[in-house]
Amino acid sequence: MKTRSSDHSIQNGYASRRWQCLACVGLAVTLTACDVLNGVRRSAKLDALPDLACVEAAIRDTPPIETVTRTTAQSGKAITITGVKPAGDVYNFIFKGSEESNVFGVVQFATNWRGYVEFSNYDYRINTKPPQSEIDATRPVMQNIEKALHNRCGIDTLAPGVTEYCHGIECKSLEQSSQVTVRPGGN
Secondary structure, three states: OOOHHHHHHHHHHHHHHHHHHHHHHHHHHHHOOOOOEEEEEEEEEEOOOOOHHHHHHHHHOOOOEEEEEEEEEEOOOEEEOOEEEOOOEEEEEEEEEOOOOOOEEEEEEEEOOOOOEEEEEEEEEEOOOOOHHHHHHHHHHHHHHHHHHHHHHOOHHHOOOEEEEEEOOOOOOOOOOOOEEEEEOOO
16 A cells, blocks of 8 residues: 555656656757758759769859869668668769859759659758858859750750759749749758
């Protein structure tokens, strides 16, 4: 038979464990806080990886771009219900205009185990915002790069359109000769 004081200590033990659990959850949430990406990203799915030499030349020849730096990396392996999938390859083309032009961005092609290539054209910052003047100068250049990739490198998927995500910045209307879907606040 339990006494009143033993019931009280059992209740205090449960309350203490409850607070410990809440503290652990709070600490876990704090430690796993996400970085916020701000800027613009234009993306599309491609059936195949284009000729990367053609991509670099098309970007380099797009005014007012002055420099293009190409990097290659591997993405992480994907863990799925059916097992671990192989890492993909990521090809980045970092482009810059003159300092006065305020143009900066990255064209990226990422292969994956699903069999398609993800095209991205972006100007993002982590936990800060790119200057609005840079966004305003770079977005039309991004669109011109996409047109050059379509016309010179045969990337047909870019002709019907790309999806544009704007987060933490303003994406003003562009004169568009290609179809673009604008979605605010995406990653």
